[in-house]
Structure formats: structure tokens, C-alpha cells
Amino acid sequence: MLLSLDRISVLPGQTLVLKDVDWDEFEALLEELGEHRGSRIAYCHKQLEVMAPLAEHEIAKALSADLIKVLLEELDIEFYPLGSTTFKNKFLGLGLEPDNCFYIENEAKVRGLKRWDAAIDPPPDLALEVDLTSRTYLDIYAQLGVPEVWRFKHRQLEIHCLEQGKYQEQQFSRIFPSFPLKEIIPAYLKRIDDEGRNKTIKAFRAWVRSQIDAKN
Template identity: 55%
Template sequence: MQLELNQLSVPPGQRVLLKNVSWQMFESILDELGEGRAARISYSQGTLEIMTPLPEHENDKVIIGDFVKAILEELDIEFVSLGSTTFKNKVMVQSVEPDDCFYIKNEAAIRGKKRIDLTIDPPPDLAIEIDLTYRTQFNNYEFLKVPELWRYNGQRLQINILHNGKYVESQNSHIFSEIPLKETIPQYVEQSKIIGRNATMKAFRTWVKEQLNR
């Protein structure tokens, strides 16, 4: 008896792990699930993970992504935000779908591209994972050489910098080295749940301008 993907039901906040999945099987599964799916996919060395995010997961993802865009706009830095794009590298047998990601230093290298091929294109400069269930595995991002990975667990922002192929937790972002984001972003995320998104974004932009003018 063979299990069909449409028989799987993954409740929000839960995940399913499938072992011994070949790269060919993985790509077939991606095609079958399609791009409009709610589930998130991660693949590493034959292990496939399927996860369905919680509603609060999506809220945190959007507001933190908006914070990053606001900083980049205030700095007048060109960027590309690719959201939960599927990043694959067949040679490394790795694939991951971040909650959000940004090309910043490497923005010009992928500008205008409809498809990203990590065998020839650079990885995103920054990836963001909303990790309310402590599911994020570093392996995929380390193999794909994403320079900076943020992980937010609903209360704390963890900033991880790639150093000699492994992530090291840092007090500061290397991309935004002059702005103290580790403690401030969680505060503004919580503020958005009290006073609303627009009021929070205005307050956050004001704070960013103050930091840049120091």
C-alpha cells in the first residue's frame, strides 16, 4: 500500500517527517503540492519535512519582514524580498523555504530573475524563520551558505551569523551593524498587537531614523 500526499493532513503548528526521500521524489512532491499551498517544505540529505504554520506565525513573519523593509528604505539600500521562495541546490541535496528572505548585498546579482538557481546564483543575504515550535534546523541554511539567519520564537529574536560554515549567535546583525535590533524588534512586534500595524510602523520608522542620526 502506497501513501498518497493528499492523504496527509498536517494540523497548524505540526510537522511530518519523511525519510529516505530521493531528490527526484522531492521535486515530484513539490510539483504535486504546487506553489499555492499552505504547507512549508524543507529537505536535507534525504529527509523531507512538511509543516503547516500557525496563524500567529504568519502575523509575526509579515511584521518583521516589514521592519526589515523599513530599515532598508531608510538606509536607501536596494533590496529584493522573496518571501517563502523555495531555494534548492541539487548538488548539495538541500532545499529550504524561509518565512521571509532578502537579497541586499547581492540584490544586483538576481535583479529581474524569475528563477533562482543556487548552483549558479548567490543565496539570500538574510533569511528569517518564525520558530514558534522550535522546528528550525540550521543545516539547510548552513549548506546553502546563507550569511545571516534570524529566528524569532514569539518572544526573542536570535541573530545567527555564518562563520566558517556554522552559525554563531550574535548580539548584532552584520547587515545592520549600527542598529540594535535584537531587543527592539520583539518590542515592536508586541506593540503591533496592541496599537495596530500602521501605528507601529510609524513608530518603528521614527526609531530607525533616530538610530541613524546618532
Template identity: 45%
Template sequence: MLLELQQIIVKPGQQMLLKDVDWQQLENILEEIGEKRAARISYSYGWLEIMVPLPEHEKDKEIFGELVRILLDTLQIDCEPLGSTTLKNERMRQAVEPDACFYIQNQAAMIGKNRVDLNIDPPPDLAIEIDITSRTRFDNYEILGVAELWRYTQKGLEIYLLQQGKYIKSETSPNFPNISIVELVNEYVQQCLTIGRSQAMRNFRNWLKNNL
């Protein structure tokens, strides 16, 4: 007897791994579970991982997305934020859903688009992964060609830049040159956790106004 996907329950903070999933099956699964869901997926060469983040994961995800949007807006840098949209390329047999992603250099190519097809679209210029309850799959992002990946762990922000097909850890971000981005982001993420998100974001805007 075959199980239907809706019969399978993955609890928050846990993952389920499926093997020998072909591309059409992946597309069917994505359609069946829909876009408005808690679960996130990662797919590579027939292996499909379905993850359900814990609530603290979602909280950190929203904080990071807001910090980046405020920073881009203050610097008057045009962008197209596509959130946790599915990044997929059938030819490369890869798919992944970041916690947030931004088109910056390539923003003009994505105006008006709600979905990403990396068979024809460029990859995001920046992807963000919150590694509090799930492990970042570097391979997906490397193969898909995402130039800059931010990973946030309990130790703070890490920046990885794609060089010759592999990620190299960096202290700087080419999307935000001349800014100590690791130190800055870590400080205001911590403020969100101590004095509250609203006040922390006001402080962040004031710091940018006074220092940039």
C-alpha cells in the same frame, strides 16, 4: 497500495516526516503541492519534512518582513526580497523554505528572478525563521551558506552569523551595522502585538527618521 500526496492531511502546527526521498521525488512533490500553499518544506539528505504553521506564525512572519523592508528602505539599501521561496541545491541535497529572505549584498544578481537555484545563484544574505510553531533547521542554512539567519522565538529575536561553516550567535547584524537591531526589532514586534501593526509601523518609521 500507494497513497497520493493529496490524500495526506497535515494539520496546522504539525509536521510530517518522509524518509528516502530522492531529488526527483522532491521536485515532483514541490510541483504537486504548488507555490500557493500553507505547507512549508525542509529537505536534507533524503529526509523531507512538511510543516503547516499556525496562524500566529504567519502573522509574525508578515511583521518581520515589513520591519526589514522599512529598515532597508529608510537606509536606502537596495535589496531583492524573495519571501518564502524555496532555497535548494541538488548537489548539496538540501532544500529549505524560510519565512522570509533578502538579497542585499547580492541583490543585483537576483533582479528579475522569481525563483532561486543555489546551484547557480548566491544564497540570500539574510534569512528569517519564525520559531513559534516550527523548529528552525540550522543545518540546511549552514550547508547552503546563508550568511545571516534571524530566528524569532517566544523569547525574542536571535541573530546567527555563519563563521567557518557554523552559526555563531551574535548581538549585531553586519547587514545593519551600528544599530541595536535585536533590541529595536523586539520592541516594535511587541508594539505590533499591543497597539496594533499599523500604529507600530508608523512609530517604527518615525523612530528611524529621528535616530538614523
């Protein structure tokens, strides 16, 4: 390869686009980028995008994941978080790294997983994207078969559920159908700004428990 990524600087909030990248080049670039990095990649139709997230992006990504973990813990649902694991499928010519992802229904199938393989492993049940730079690739998620994608845009939550190969935006999550999360999660993320993380997480946990008690 004539161009080496170590000669290119991608500043936070910017995206590098490389065209006409074949699969072997894509694999080589992933190897060059390494696993311990802050950038995110998306690969489709021989186009590779490398995005360097802003601090605001990383904060929202971590805090939204914290809220989801509270929901799963309080509902006593086993889950397996895979963070920004690289999901790639050579047959489809696709590659993607979510901001966060969770195995929930398929948790037992990937428990202890060290390296994801499209040939034998299911896609994550839930993927999260914090979209500050118009980076959410729903078409790639659909081809990978991810059942549900949450997209945070302008501090609002969009819930996209896969139906017959295409995403439909829904009011309620299929994973948490009894919770008005489109309103609640953005409100608690804003509350973290005002009151701090720990205090807000405790308040959210108490709210989840109250919802569960009200339904029992």
C-alpha cells in the same frame, strides 16, 4: 510513488515527516504540493518535512518582514524580497523554504529573478524564521551559504551569522551593525499587539530616522 500527499492532511502547527525520500521523489512531491500553498518544506539526508504554520506564525512572519523593509528603506539600501522561495541544491541533496528572505548585498545579481538556480544564483543575504514548532534548520542554511539567519523564538530575536561554515549567535546584525535590533524588534512587534500595525510601523520608522540622524 505509492503515497500521494493529497491523501494526507497536515493540520496547522503540525509537521509531516517522510523518510527515505530520494531527490526525484522530493522533486515530484514539490510539484504535487505546488507553489501556491501555505506549508513549508525542509529536505536533508533524504528526509522531507512538511510543516503547516499557525496563524500566529504567519502574522509574526509578515510583521517582522515589514520592520526589516522599513530599516532598508530608511537606510536607502536596495533589496529584493523573495519571501518563502524554495532553495534547493541537488548536488548537496538539500531543500529549504525560509519564512522570509532578502537579497541585500547581492540584490543586483537577482533583480528580476523568476526562478532560483543553485548553480548560478547566490543564496539570500538574510533569512527569517519564526520558530514556533522548532523548525529552524541552521545546518541546511549553513550548507546553502546564507550569511545571516534571524530566528524569532518565544518572541525573542536570535541573530546567527555564518563564520567558517558554522553559525555564531551575535548581539548585532552584520547588515545593520549600528542598531540594537535584538531588543528593538521584539519590542515593536509587541507594540503592534497593543497599538496596531500602522501606528507602530510609523513609530518604528521615526525611531530609525532618529538613529540615523544621531549618527550624522
